Structure formats: structure tokens, C-alpha cells
Amino acid sequence: MLFPFSDFIFLCFFFYSGYSLLRDPHHNKGLAFTDKERAAHYLRGLLPPAVVSQELQVKKLMHIIRQYQVPLQKYMAMMDLQESNEKLFYKLLIDNVEEMLPIVYTPTVGEACQKYGSIFGRPQGLYISLKEKGCIHEVLRNWPEKNIEVIVVTDGERILGLGDLGCQGMGIPVGKLALYTALGGVRPSACLPVTIDVGTNNENLLNDEYYIGLRQRRATGQEYAELLHEFMSAVKQTYGEKVLIQFEDFANHNAFDLLAKYSATHLVFNDDIQGTASVVLAGLVAALKVVGGTLADHTFLFLGAGEAGTGIAELIALEISKQTNMPVEETRKKVWLVDSKGLIVSSRRESLQHFKKPWAHEHEPVKTLLDAVNDIKPTVLIGTSGVGKTFTKEVIEAMASFNEKPIILSLSNPTSQSECTAEEAYTWSQGRAIFASGSPFAPFEYEGKTFMPGQANNAYIFPGLGLGLIMSGAIRVHDDMLLAACE
The missing domain is CATH 3.40.50.10380 (Malic enzyme, N-terminal domain)
Known part of the structure; x- marks a missing residue:
């Protein structure tokens, strides 16, 4: 009696393991299981007879995903895939990373979080x-x-x-x-x-x-x-x-x-303090190839003095200090920040949060970003405010009036919160801006020239x-x- 019962348990275990394998996202390969694998893992009869390569499965899924007009639908399709066939999910994402990055990451992931309760599976x-x-x-x-x-x-x-x-x-x-x-x-x-x-x-x-x-x-x-x-x-x-x-x-x-x-x-x-800072500094170093000079030759003005803004500012100051051997307390003076109350200056020091105090430089109080731009005359304008449409036409035109190639970084996510669009930056600067954003923008044509907006994406x-x-x-x-x- 003992042997047949143990044999029955043995067979049931392997039947269950084959069926459960198809529902285990970490090991499931779907129709990519070969005939030999189907026999070895008790999968015979649990799949249609065709053996379909992973490459062909990716091709089919990309065709399906591209039919969706709404990005959130594409996001949900990708999450369903991740939860059913992890290998295929990563193969598809790696092979189509430029197209799929805005779906599984910014900006679509923002809408997904807003509606997470409704789409939760x-x-x-x-x-x-x-x-x-x-x-x-x-x-x-x-x-x-x-x-x-x-x-x-x-x-x-x-x-x-x-x-x-x-x-x-x-x-x-x-x-x-x-x-x-x-x-x-x-x-x-x-x-x-x-x-x-x-x-x-x-x-x-x-x-x-x-x-x-x-x-x-x-x-x-x-x-x-x-x-x-x-x-x-x-x-x-x-x-x-x-x-x-x-x-x-x-x-x-x-x-x-x-x-x-x-x-x-x-x-x-x-990532919001250090990752953002790292990718923005990398972008600024790359921009120097176009505008010339060293970091120490430039003046930086931020709209937004939260974790992203102060994190980027500090890393810029550290890099200038490393390049020039100047004390970081001195190199911070190349960087100015504007918050909701205006330019951060020394007369505001007592009321500032601790992470803003290193950026309180000697200057008269300035209330608006436009006034700060005209007073400071920065070569680089960086937005980390989380507030859309704050780089107005007047602000961009002011940057372009005293910079041959103004560097404009509107970094707030998602797209709706971006300080300006790529189209606005290029148009208002007469095509002279060096532009990057936090969320992706499509290429833009201005006076016969096509501009490819950069993306200061932490994923880099x-x-x-x-x-x-x-x-x-x-x-x-x-x-x-x-x-x-x-x-």
C-alpha cells in the first residue's frame, strides 16, 4: 500500500509542478518551451503544439501594444506581461527600451500611480x-x-x-x-x-x-x-x-x-537628491562641448529648492571644487536658487530650511524668476519646481538675450509639470537653446532645422x-x- 501511495504523490507533485510552472512568472517561457522541455517539465498538453521563439513572441506583443492609443493601456499590458512571463517582459523591454521606457517609467508611471487602486490586480x-x-x-x-x-x-x-x-x-x-x-x-x-x-x-x-x-x-x-x-x-x-x-x-x-x-x-x-543630481551634472558636462568653457565659467540659476534642486546644486559645486581645488563653500557662490518666496539670499537665512541655507548668498531680495534671471544673468537655467509653465516666454527670451546658447533644463515630471516644453524653449530662443527635460518630448522642427530634445532621465x-x-x-x-x- 505504501509504495503505490507514494508513487501517486510523486506523480501528483510533477503534474502540479508542470501546471504551476506556466503560472510562475519567474520561470514561465510560454510557447518558447521546446518539445524536450515540455516533456521534462510535465507540460505536454498544457500548451498548444507550436513552439514559438522568444523573438517572435516579442514581435507579436509589440504589435499588440502599439495598437493601444492610451499610454496607460500599454502600461497595464506591460505589467500583465511582467506578472505572467518575466523573461519575455525583460526581452521586450531591453529590445525596445527607447520606445517602452516612457511606458514603464516616466511619464506614464505617474498616471498609473494616480489610478493604481482602479487598475490594481x-x-x-x-x-x-x-x-x-x-x-x-x-x-x-x-x-x-x-x-x-x-x-x-x-x-x-x-x-x-x-x-x-x-x-x-x-x-x-x-x-x-x-x-x-x-x-x-x-x-x-x-x-x-x-x-x-x-x-x-x-x-x-x-x-x-x-x-x-x-x-x-x-x-x-x-x-x-x-x-x-x-x-x-x-x-x-x-x-x-x-x-x-x-x-x-x-x-x-x-x-x-x-x-x-x-x-x-x-x-x-x-535617487531624487543624488540620482537627479548625477544625471543633470552629466548633461551639463556634455553641454560644455557645445557652449564651451568649464563648469567654473558658468553661472547656474534654479527654479525649485527642494531635494532635486539642492542635490543638483551641491553636486555641481563639488565638481567645480574638484576641478579647481577651490573650497566648496566658495564654488557654491556660482549657484543661485529661487523658491516659492523668491531668490534665496542671506537676509532670508533665519527663516530657511537647513538644506537651503548653504545657497543664501549676498544679494538684494528678488521676488520673481524673471527678475532673478535679469539680475543674475545665468548661463544655465534649471527647473526642479514641480510646477508647469513657469519658464515663460519672457524668461526664455531673457536667457537668450545675454547667452548665445542658453542651457535650459526643465526637469519636473510628468510632462504636465514641465517648466516649459521643447517647442517653447526652441521657439522663444530662436533655436539657440540647449534643451533637456525630465520627461520625453518629440523632435521639433524650427526654421528648417530639426531639434532632438535631450532627456535628463535618472535611468541613465x-x-x-x-x-x-x-x-x-x-x-x-x-x-x-x-x-x-x-x-
Whole structure:
């Protein structure tokens, strides 16, 4: 009796393993399973008889995706593919990265986060809410993969330029980690997306019947700090000191504090502060080939003094310091910032947040961006304000009046929040602007010449930086690593 029963269990196990293999996105190959593989993995009869190469499957799926007129439909199709056939998802993304990057990443991922509750299907990543306080280590152990090398974590408070999207910010870590694999070559199984849910102050979401997160106002202060500290400690305990933790889309008041607090004890990296800074500095170095001179020869004016603006400003000052051997306190004087109250100047120092104080230079108070442009006469204008249409015709024309080739970077995401469009930058500067944006713009023709707008996309930096940190066995991120990534 024992032998037939054990034989029955043996056969049932393999029948289940074949059927479940087709529903395991990590190992499923769909019609690409060969006849030999179908026999070995108990897949006979579970698939149509045709064997279709991965290349042909990509061709078919790209044809289907291109039929969709709405980008969010393309995003949902890609997420469905990721959850059913991971190999095919990454093959399609890698082979068509220029076309698909705006779908799985900015700008479409912003709309996906706004509507995440409505389109939510199969859960992706780990959701750690205030309900898990005191047992986060156990929650991490629920994740099936044990050899995690990189975590992207958000609390959803400042998703792109869209504000507080709470638990629905999960689309950002999922999208970022897809690019860690597609652009950096990090194994998908080594990537873990995490959303920390401490509530949301977004009234629309709190009243939305489809909202998937905690229905409460955001926790702050000690309650917030304790949850984040438990998470950071549990990650280190579970995955070791070499796991890379990328902070993503935290609000200014938490982003700087978390980076300062954990950069000495963990391998941490804030993409909004450090990744954005790295890719923008790389773009500025490349622009010098067109406009000439060194970084020290230029004057920089920012609209926006949050984590992105001050992060870029600091890295520019560090690079100029490295090139000239001048103290960074001195090179910061080449960089000016405008916030919602006007130009940041020394007379405002006492009322400034700590991360803005290094940029409070001696100057008369200036209220508007246009006045700041006319007073400072920058060669480079950088927008990180999160507010669309703020680089007006008058601002661009002023930049073009005293620069032969003004450098205009409108970096806010998504496209609706961009400080100006590529068309506006080229038209208002009579085709002389060196332009890049955070979200992609189509080529634009002006007076018979076609301009290809640049994209200052963090995807050029963070996957490679992350791969380098993992491969080198680093346990801390240093500024020199960021400067090397820029170069």
C-alpha cells in the first residue's frame, strides 16, 4: 500500500509542478518551451503544439501594444506581461527600451500611480504599513526571494510632481526596479519593491472607494521615525550590510533627514537628491562641448529648492571644487536658487530650511524668476519646481538675450509639470537653446532645422550606479562615486 501511495504523490507533485510552472512568472517561457522541455517539465498538453521563439513572441506583443492609443493601456499590458512571463517582459523591454521606457517609467508611471487602486490586480512588492509595526522582520521573511541585493522604497508622499499618492506610490519602486534589470543587468529575483504606508493626506484618495492603502492622515514625528527605523534595521538584519536601499519620492522634510541619518550606517542612495543630481551634472558636462568653457565659467540659476534642486546644486559645486581645488563653500557662490518666496539670499537665512541655507548668498531680495534671471544673468537655467509653465516666454527670451546658447533644463515630471516644453524653449530662443527635460518630448522642427530634445532621465545613472555598488561590494555611497558616474 505504501509504495503505490507514494508513487501517486510523486506523480501528483510533477503534474502540479508542470501546471504551476506556466503560472510562475519567474520561470514561465510560454510557447518558447521546446518539445524536450515540455516533456521534462510535465507540460505536454498544457500548451498548444507550436513552439514559438522568444523573438517572435516579442514581435507579436509589440504589435499588440502599439495598437493601444492610451499610454496607460500599454502600461497595464506591460505589467500583465511582467506578472505572467518575466523573461519575455525583460526581452521586450531591453529590445525596445527607447520606445517602452516612457511606458514603464516616466511619464506614464505617474498616471498609473494616480489610478493604481482602479487598475490594481496582482500585488507587486511588499506593503509595510503601520499595522506591521513591531513585526517588520517577519514581513520581510514573507517575501519568497531571500538573496535581495537592491530595495527601492517609497512612502508615496511626493510621487514625481503629483504630490501625495500614499500607498499607490508602489508603481514607482516597481518601475525603477524593472530598469535595474533592463538597463543594469541586476537579476529580477534580487530586486525588492517596498511601499511604506503611513497614511495619506490626499483627501481624494481617502474618499476613493478603490484606494488600497490605510485610510488615515499621514503619521509624522516619532511614530513615523520609529516605523522607518524598524524597517531599516530589519532590512540590514535580513539581507546584510551590502543590500542597496534606494529612497524614492519621499517629501523634502523626510528625504534629507533619512539620507543624513542612514548614510553612515547603511548602503543608501536617494535617487531624487543624488540620482537627479548625477544625471543633470552629466548633461551639463556634455553641454560644455557645445557652449564651451568649464563648469567654473558658468553661472547656474534654479527654479525649485527642494531635494532635486539642492542635490543638483551641491553636486555641481563639488565638481567645480574638484576641478579647481577651490573650497566648496566658495564654488557654491556660482549657484543661485529661487523658491516659492523668491531668490534665496542671506537676509532670508533665519527663516530657511537647513538644506537651503548653504545657497543664501549676498544679494538684494528678488521676488520673481524673471527678475532673478535679469539680475543674475545665468548661463544655465534649471527647473526642479514641480510646477508647469513657469519658464515663460519672457524668461526664455531673457536667457537668450545675454547667452548665445542658453542651457535650459526643465526637469519636473510628468510632462504636465514641465517648466516649459521643447517647442517653447526652441521657439522663444530662436533655436539657440540647449534643451533637456525630465520627461520625453518629440523632435521639433524650427526654421528648417530639426531639434532632438535631450532627456535628463535618472535611468541613465541609477541602474549602473546600483550595479557598480553591488559588484564592488560597497557598504556606503560616497560623493566621489556620484562624480565618477557623472563622468
